[in-house]
Amino acid sequence: xxxxxxxxxxxxxxxxxxxxxxxxxxxxxxxxxxxxxxxxxxxxxxxxxxxxxxxxxxxxxxxxxxxxxxxxxxxxxxxxxxxxxxxxxxxxxxxxxxxxxxxxxxxxxxxxxxxxxxxxxxxxxxxxxxxxxxx
Numbered sequence: 001x002x003x004x005x006x007x008x009x010x011x012x013x014x015x016x017x018x019x020x021x022x023x024x025x026x027x028x029x030x031x032x033x034x035x036x037x038x039x040x041x042x043x044x045x046x047x048x049x050x051x052x053x054x055x056x057x058x059x060x061x062x063x064x065x066x067x068x069x070x071x072x073x074x075x076x077x078x079x080x081x082x083x084x085x086x087x088x089x090x091x092x093x094x095x096x097x098x099x100x101x102x103x104x105x106x107x108x109x110x111x112x113x114x115x116x117x118x119x120x121x122x123x124x125x126x127x128x129x130x131x132x133x134x135x
Contacts (some may be wrong), residue, residue: 021059032080032082
């Protein structure tokens with residue numbers, strides 16, 4: 001019975017509704033669900049029934065949880081989220097997100113795309129000031 005319950009909870013943890021909470025709860029379920037006792041499973045299941053946005057705010061500390069969710073499991077989940085779950089935009093490493101990665105390396109050595117010519121007529125002006133047909 002407990003194995004089936006844990007499988008269902010793990011499945012639901014990865015499919016909450018938006019990516020940020022999926023990553024936190026799914027990773028927590030993968031790492032710690034097997035170690036939870038009956039009371040911990042009950043608390044985790046109760047959190048699965050809470051709406052996504054308020055639950056995310058409780059986990060990240062942006063809002064205080066209601067008394068029924070303010071328990072040892074939520075404290076453990078908060079600690080887990082702050083230590084091990086990188087930002088959804090951070091890729092695999094903990095340093096920087098998508099913007100930091102794009103700023104770190106140039107995308108290519110090509111010149112920027114041409115800007116439309118102020119004269120119109122289907123031509124574009126290159127950065128060097130030459131006109132060429134617009135494609």
